[in-house]
Amino acid sequence: MLRMSSYVLLSALLLGTVPAEVSQSFNSVNITTVDPLRYHALQLFNNDHTSRKRLAIRKCFSHNFLYPLKIFSTEEPYFCAAVFISQDSLLTTALCMKMMQHGEEHPSNHMFVMVDREEVFFYEHGRRYVSKVFFHPKFDDEPAYYNVAVVKLRNSVYDRDTTGRSHVACLYPNKHMRNPQAILGEWYEFQPEQNPSFRWLDLPFITRKECNAELAKMKRPVPELTRGLQESQLCVRDSHNASLTRFCDPRSSGPLLMTLGSTVYVVGLPTVHIDDCTVDIEVFNRVSHYLDWIESVVWPGQE
Numbered sequence: 001m002l003r004m005s006s007y008v009l010l011s012a013l014l015l016g017t018v019p020a021e022v023s024q025s026f027n028s029v030n031i032t033t034v035d036p037l038r039y040h041a042l043q044l045f046n047n048d049h050t051s052r053k054r055l056a057i058r059k060c061f062s063h064n065f066l067y068p069l070k071i072f073s074t075e076e077p078y079f080c081a082a083v084f085i086s087q088d089s090l091l092t093t094a095l096c097m098k099m100m101q102h103g104e105e106h107p108s109n110h111m112f113v114m115v116d117r118e119e120v121f122f123y124e125h126g127r128r129y130v131s132k133v134f135f136h137p138k139f140d141d142e143p144a145y146y147n148v149a150v151v152k153l154r155n156s157v158y159d160r161d162t163t164g165r166s167h168v169a170c171l172y173p174n175k176h177m178r179n180p181q182a183i184l185g186e187w188y189e190f191q192p193e194q195n196p197s198f199r200w201l202d203l204p205f206i207t208r209k210e211c212n213a214e215l216a217k218m219k220r221p222v223p224e225l226t227r228g229l230q231e232s233q234l235c236v237r238d239s240h241n242a243s244l245t246r247f248c249d250p251r252s253s254g255p256l257l258m259t260l261g262s263t264v265y266v267v268g269l270p271t272v273h274i275d276d277c278t279v280d281i282e283v284f285n286r287v288s289h290y291l292d293w294i295e296s297v298v299w300p301g302q303e
Contacts, residue, residue: 026226028140031098038273039095039147041078042187042196042252061159061166064264068185068198068254071130071151074110075102081186081254082113083266084168088156089298091169091255091287093269094135094149107133108154129154134297136290144224144271145232148290150297171295172258172265173288175231177205182236182267183257184282188245196252199245203236203256206281211235214281224272225283232289234268238280248277256284 031039070079071092080096090113102110111130131154136146159168182203190197206214212229214237215222229235236256238247245251256268268284287294 026143026224028098028143030223031095031143033099036078036096036099037250038275039099040093040252040270040273041076041080041096041099042189042250060170060263060265061168064166064168064170064262065161066169066185066257066264067167068187070114070187071097071100072112072114072127073100073102074112075105076100079187079252081252082151083255083257084157084159085150085171085266085294086168086298087159088131088153090151090153091171091266091269091294092149092151093147094139095143095147095272096252097133097135097149097151098143101133107131111151113151113153128157136293142227144222145227145230145285146290147271147285148269148294150294169255169257170263170265171287171291172267173291175286175288177234177258177267178260179258180205181258183259183264184236185254185257187252189250190245201239203239206235206237208233208235210237211281211283214279217278218274218276219278220276222272222274229283232286233271234284234286235281236284238282246277247280247282248275253282255287 066083069082069084069090071082071090072079076099078099080092080100082090082092085091100111101107107130111133112127113130114127131152134150134152136148138146139148160166182205184201184203185198186201187196187198208229208231214235215229251273253270253273255266256270258265258267266287268286271283271285274282
């Protein structure tokens with residue numbers, strides 16, 4: 001009995017909390033619309049709102065360049081960050097899309113995608129309307145751990161810009177990161193204009209041990225991460241990229257990227273926003289953990 005008690009206490013310390021402080025379950029019923037920022041749904045201000053073969057690897061272009069994308073709604077005053085993974089498919093976070101979904105209304109009635117550089121996709125008004133949103137089958141039970149969604153567009157776009165570079169990201173299939181640095185594109189609330197600004201961040205990957213040590217510094221546990229840090233997750237550290245905006249501030253973290261040569265890969269998707277400023281890390285879910293499901297949605301019936 002003493003040995004078991006010691007084991008429980010050690011486990012609790014590694015997860016940065018005590019068993020009594022953690023909810024025994026967190027599912028989609030617990031998700032609230034009161035605080036969209038918790039799920040990286042960044043508030044809009046004045047001028048942004050308008051009212052078995054690895055197919056992902058095989059389809060990678062050796063020379064690609066990503067443009068930041070926003071998923072909007074005519075009904076809600078915030079947006080979700082996303083990235084193209086095919087000519088008509090976007091990868092984004094399910095929790096943010098749940099914040100975006102307007103009641104029982106079909107997403108095609110009010111959701112659309114915009115890119116900051118309209119000429120990249122060669123269509124008028126810089127937007128494409130959403131056809132359907134696919135949520136991971138396990139999302140309802142464990143939202144933070146399966147925080148992934150595939151957004152299908154009503155009409156596809158060109159997969160290359162005028163220079164011949166692809167704007168479609170590749171999906172990274174492995175657990176081992178071959179580059180010690182990650183790249184994160186995100187919008188943040190810029191003061192005093194109160195308007196979202198965009199930035200690219202160069203962030204170092206850290207080990208699970210280092211990540212757990214950081215999480216142990218929190219004043220309170222993250223209610224959505226009821227199972228603690230898993231092997232299916234990875235962490236990056238805030239390297240304070242000459243910005244006054246910290247990880248704990250309101251941000252719309254997009255997919256986490258890694259470059260190998262001239263190829264850009266998506267390696268992670270955010271879990272939930274950690275607003276505790278005593279830690280300087282962010283936790284992501286590995287894309288490789290979802291790869292079979294993503295490919296079955298984006299390229300159905302292809303082997």
